[in-house]
Amino acid sequence: MRIQLAVVPVDGDPYVVETNLWVITLWERKTKRKMPDLAASQGAEDLGLLAYFACRESGRVVPASTDDYLRGIAEISIAAAGAPNPTDAAPSADS
Secondary structure, three states: OOEEEEEEEEEOOEEEEEEHHHHHHHHHHHHHOHHHHHHEEEEEHHHHHHHHHHHHHHHHOOOOHHHHHHHHHHEEEEEEEEOOOOOOOOOOOOO
């Protein structure tokens, strides 16, 4: 699942980061939870960790610890969520 997160830092310009399979895996390892848990309920720490891992994996400079990263965030929200690889419908043999 790809999730776009809108991040508003305490200092600096807002930005959007996007998760990928590796980011989700890092979140699962850190929290010892699975994606269905996140789909059922998203906490501030969940969104913060996903944003931290997504930033780090995209090459954005982040603090060494997640706590330091979270201290620097004023607001975070889900900008968009979707299927990992959406595809267009294709005609079938019957259509």
